[in-house]
Amino acid sequence: MAFVSRVVAPNPGPYTGPGTNTWIVDAGPVVVVIDPGPDDDSHLAALDRRLAGKTVGVVLVTHSHPDHLPLAERFARPHKASVRRYPDLDDGDVVRGGNVSLTALYTPGHSADHLCFLLADDGAIFTGDLILGQGSSMVTYPEGDVAAYLRSLDRLAALEPRVLFPGHWDPVPDAMGKIAEYRRHRLEREGQILANVRRGEGTAGELTRRVYGDLNESLMPAAEMTLRAHLKKLVDDGLVREDGEVFKAVGNLGG
């Protein structure tokens, strides 16, 4: 059994929760560190304090977003540890650090370069931003890919994990329940958007207002980019057609 603990980076916010979780997987004198987080002096100092006397075997990064990656090289260098992330690590690659062995799972959707890490002996998966401890993950156009995101959720479910260690908020003890909840949430949103397009064509901006209603103006851009990511999948699935700026339903003349 590995001992898993975290140091939370001081970058709280609407999308980062209390801050980014830097996970430490400890099974003896050698540890594996996942997602060093933002380039922040106090977070670096907090990590080094926590790891005093330990050897860092390897540093893993789930994806290259600015709240996960930037501190990695600076943290790893004095520990003489290597930083591993996609694409130099790919699906199925096994990384060892001391007695810890983790398998990389290529899980795009939130970002195109996203990896999760499976700690098979403990039935645990480090999920980065694919699944969070609270709320829902951002899957936004143009980087986000809803179809890939759903496949990545299925990939995790097939492994039947017991616990998830997310990139933000607390560990998730009911791993399978959370994966199912995330899947349901995405499909409900997709169904809602498709039903809306079927009621009447519209631009992405118009559809966003129809689907999300009276949203705070500051949240509108993110809502529209989420809606656009869903529209892209609906267009790819042949259910919606893009005509200039306007999105129209396909093959549903009866409404």
Ligand SMILES: [Zn+2]
């Ligand atoms: Zn991210």
